[in-house]
Amino acid sequence: MSEAATQDAVNASVEQPVIKMRGTGVNVFYGDKQALFDVDLDVRQHSVTALIGPSGCGKSTFLRCLNRMNDTIDICKVTGEITLDSENIYAPMIDVVELRARVGMVFQKPNPFPKSIYENIVYGPRIHGQVSTRAEMDEIVEKSLIKAGLFNEVKDRLQEPGTGLSGGQQQRLCIARAIAVSPEVILMDEPCSALDPIATAKVEELIDELRVNYTIVIVTHSMQQAARVSQRTAMFHLGKLIEEGPTDKMFTKPDHKLTQDYITGRFG
Amino acid sequence: MPEAHTVSAYDDDLRFLARRLSEMGGIAERMVADAVAALVNADTASAQRVISEDLLLDDGEREIYDKAVLVIARRQPMASDLREIIGAIRIASDLERVGDLGKNIAKRVIAVHTMAQPRKLVRGLEHLAELALTQLKEVLDAFASRSPSLATSIRERDEEIDAIYTSLFRELLTYMMEDPRNITACTHLLFCAKNIERIGDHATNIAETVYYVATGEQPEGDRPKDDDTASMIAPAPGAA
Ligand SMILES: Nc1ncnc2c1ncn2[C@@H]1O[C@H](COP(=O)(O)OP(=O)(O)O)[C@@H](O)[C@H]1O
Ligand SMILES: [Mg+2]
Numbered sequence: 448m449s450e451a452a453t454q455d456a457v458n459a460s461v462e463q464p465v466i467k468m469r470g471t472g473v474n475v476f477y478g479d480k481q482a483l484f485d486v487d488l489d490v491r492q493h494s495v496t497a498l499i500g501p502s503g504c505g506k507s508t509f510l511r512c513l514n515r516m517n518d519t520i521d522i523c524k525v526t527g528e529i530t531l532d533s534e535n536i537y538a539p540m541i542d543v544v545e546l547r548a549r550v551g552m553v554f555q556k557p558n559p560f561p562k563s564i565y566e567n568i569v570y571g572p573r574i575h576g577q578v579s580t581r582a583e584m585d586e587i588v589e590k591s592l593i594k595a596g597l598f599n600e601v602k603d604r605l606q607e608p609g610t611g612l613s614g615g616q617q618q619r620l621c622i623a624r625a626i627a628v629s630p631e632v633i634l635m636d637e638p639c640s641a642l643d644p645i646a647t648a649k650v651e652e653l654i655d656e657l658r659v660n661y662t663i664v665i666v667t668h669s670m671q672q673a674a675r676v677s678q679r680t681a682m683f684h685l686g687k688l689i690e691e692g693p694t695d696k697m698f699t700k701p702d703h704k705l706t707q708d709y710i711t712g713r714f715g
Numbered sequence: 716m717p718e719a720h721t722v723s724a725y726d727d728d729l730r731f732l733a734r735r736l737s738e739m740g741g742i743a744e745r746m747v748a749d750a751v752a753a754l755v756n757a758d759t760a761s762a763q764r765v766i767s768e769d770l771l772l773d774d775g776e777r778e779i780y781d782k783a784v785l786v787i788a789r790r791q792p793m794a795s796d797l798r799e800i801i802g803a804i805r806i807a808s809d810l811e812r813v814g815d816l817g818k819n820i821a822k823r824v825i826a827v828h829t830m831a832q833p834r835k836l837v838r839g840l841e842h843l844a845e846l847a848l849t850q851l852k853e854v855l856d857a858f859a860s861r862s863p864s865l866a867t868s869i870r871e872r873d874e875e876i877d878a879i880y881t882s883l884f885r886e887l888l889t890y891m892m893e894d895p896r897n898i899t900a901c902t903h904l905l906f907c908a909k910n911i912e913r914i915g916d917h918a919t920n921i922a923e924t925v926y927y928v929a930t931g932e933q934p935e936g937d938r939p940k941d942d943d944t945a946s947m948i949a950p951a952p953g954a955a
Pocket of ligand 2: 506507508636666
């Protein structure tokens with residue numbers, strides 16, 4: 448490759464964000480009821496994408512499509528295509544367990560297993576065969592807790608139950624648990640809605656740090672949170688994607704009136 | 716006003732800002748008009764009234780600041796609401812400055828009146844003031860209707876004021892050179908003219924703010940250039 452061509456490639460990589468996941472023409476049905484209509488949405492690598500919109504607009508439904516959590520709902524049917532690194536995750540040969548290791552999830556209510564902090568973290572890596580020796584397990588526990596910003600708070604009580612932590616700590620434990628299996632994408636469904644403002648701030652700080660190594664998609668009811676933590680924002684309404692764009696623009700001058708009305712508190 | 720907020724007190728807050736601004740706008744317009752009239756008619760009583768009115772604008776600006784800060788803290792405004800509030804803060808400070816400039820003109824009424832005024836210069840000043848006041852009035856209309864096109868046309872018209880100011884400047888210089896006894900009054904008139912020209916600039920600022928509030932974008936292109944008097948030199952006595 449000539450020098451100029453190399454430079455072109457560099458320029459192109461600066462301008463062209465890497466699309467980590469891409470939804471194309473995604474429709475979701477719960478029985479007869481359609482919950483998502485023809486959604487096209489890109490998720491950029493190493494960035495936080497916020498999904499916003501009034502209750503019931505399909506945010507969680509879309510999020511669950513991204514790691515096929517909807518498969519666990521009997522009446523749920525998904526059509527269209529969703530790719531991870533350009534590979535269709537709904538293709539027949541896809542190993543769903545492996546997919547969920549690559550695309551992890553953190554839920555609204557912190558849900559640690561009723562086991563020790565230590566066990567909460569090693570559970571995933573062990574299932575996926577990523578650790579076997581005690582030393583490996585110790586290492587993954589420490590690394591994950593450090594990344595989740597929880598290590599210093601719990602290092603002396605790793606054998607105590609995870610459920611004994613405060614709400615905010617439990618949520619960071621769940622994030623540590625999600626990180627432990629080395630996912631590429633982390634999905635978060637209203638991860639702070641059960642937390643107080645300080646615990647929320649810590650999780651937001653964490654999300655910002657995690658972005659460097661992971662790709663994050665977050666559903667949030669708080670416009671301010673979406674504005675604070677995300678780089679891209681997607682607005683849903685009645686199962687349709689209304690608009691998607693840079694967060695800074697979405698919260699200062701959105702293109703669509705629905706978005707404008709929603710984020711300024713005029714409906715929803 | 717766009718559609719109502721779910722929380723109606725939020726709309727009350729925004730309406731308060733808009734109403735207070737238009738009151739300030741009315742006061743600023745009247746102060747400038749009265750100050751210039753006082754200058755033309757040598758009416759020191761009326762000049763005194765203008766001077767005392769300036770307090771109203773200071774209060775208005777403070778009230779708008781306080782309210783804006785409170786609304787931001789309380790409601791975390793987004794998008795057009797946020798622009799509206801930031802716009803209110805900026806416009807309030809422009810209007811407060813217009814009031815100061817009007818007051819400054821009023822203060823000069825007494826000094827200017829120690830000498831017989833060259834009619835022609837006073838007429839020129841009146842004309843300049845008319846233009847600036849039209850700009851001010853129209854920009855307040857543009858704000859009331861959130862009209863970006865009106866804001867753009869006002870912004871483009873500022874050049875006219877600058878041109879007239881420049882020619883007044885030249886005339887005042889000539890008068891001063893003709894008879895040094897004119898210098899005191901002419902200097903005051905010069906400051907008055909400069910004040911009026913600055914009022915036009917504030918109208919332009921407000922026009923830019925209105926454009927931003929309405930569209931979310933900064934107006935395109937350079938601002939019409941400033942006056943040329945910065946580099947003007949008096950002709951040598953006896954020349955020309
Ligand atoms: N498990 C389910 N069974 C049936 N309908 C569902 C299920 N989950 C969600 N829905 C419906 O799908 C629509 C979108 O829901 P959801 O994705 O949870 O919205 P959001 O997360 O934006 O609040 C809603 O009308 C909801 O009632
Ligand atoms: Mg949901």
